[in-house]
Amino acid sequence: SQQGEEDPQALSIQEGENATMNCSYKTSINNLQWYRQNSGRGLVHLILIRSNEREKHSGRLRVTLDTSKKSSSLLITASRAADTASYFCATLNQAGTALIFGKGTTLSVSS
Amino acid sequence: EAEVAQSPRYKITEKSQAVAFWCDPISGHATLYWYRQILGQGPELLVQFQDESVVDDSQLPKDRFSAERLKGVDSTLKIQPAELGDSAMYLCASSRGSDTQYFGPGTRLTVL
Numbered sequence: 001s002q003q004g005e006e007d008p009q010a011l012s013i014q015e016g017e018n019a020t021m022n023c024s025y026k027t028s029i030n031n032l033q034w035y036r037q038n039s040g041r042g043l044v045h046l047i048l049i050r051s052n053e054r055e056k057h058s059g060r061l062r063v064t065l066d067t068s069k070k071s072s073s074l075l076i077t078a079s080r081a082a083d084t085a086s087y088f089c090a091t092l093n094q095a096g097t098a099l100i101f102g103k104g105t106t107l108s109v110s111s
Numbered sequence: 112e113a114e115v116a117q118s119p120r121y122k123i124t125e126k127s128q129a130v131a132f133w134c135d136p137i138s139g140h141a142t143l144y145w146y147r148q149i150l151g152q153g154p155e156l157l158v159q160f161q162d163e164s165v166v167d168d169s170q171l172p173k174d175r176f177s178a179e180r181l182k183g184v185d186s187t188l189k190i191q192p193a194e195l196g197d198s199a200m201y202l203c204a205s206s207r208g209s210d211t212q213y214f215g216p217g218t219r220l221t222v223l
Contacts, residue, residue, distance in 0.1 A: 004153075031210065040200075040217075040219065041216055042117075042202055042215050042216045044214070045211050045212065045214075048210060088154075090153075093156075097167055098144060098156040098159050098167060099154075099212060101153030101154050102153050103151070103152055103153050104152075
């Protein structure tokens with residue numbers, strides 16, 4: 001039972017371009033988080049946006065949240081080859097304890 | 112920077128054998144999670160501990176999987192007997208509360 005669904009499933013861009021990934025979720029949330037996973041590795045926390053926030057920045061990352069549409073977007077500006085990874089959005093389960101992840105967007109940045 | 116440790120990183124076993132994975136969370140993190148990630152999917156929670164107590168094991172296949180965190184620090188996840196469908200990445204994570212979770216590198220299990 002996956003709460004979030006990322007779109008697109010896969011994205012290929014050139015270095016220097018911007019990458020935008022979207023996430024839709026089903027139930028009300030307290031916060032939404034984005035994680036990155038390099039191939040065959042564990043997940044790295046990127047950013048958390050709370051339900052009362054609409055936009056948040058961290059370095060080259062920009063996250064937006066639209067609770068009325070139950071959607072979020074992650075923008076990576078000026079992408080680099082090192083950004084090649086899978087990106088997941090995650091929200092808390094109904095008990096507010098563990099995270100529920102989407103299937104992820106696989107980003108490939110070529111030089 | 113403190114990290115979540117997991118071992119082994121890779122495990123190959125034959126079906127019907129027993130396997131065990133170990134996780135050492137970040138010091139001071141009371142909450143520990145085990146997730147299973149099938150290739151091409153997002154992680155799915157298997158079990159969650161608060162200190163030494165199980166908070167949520169509703170998705171743990173209890174006929175073959177067991178997890179423990181006896182002293183509220185490190186944890187072991189066991190599968191007995193392993194089945195072909197258990198091939199996946201097993202991820203351990205820890206957190207102070209219910210917000211940011213910190214993940215270990217995972218154990219890649221292949222069941223032959």
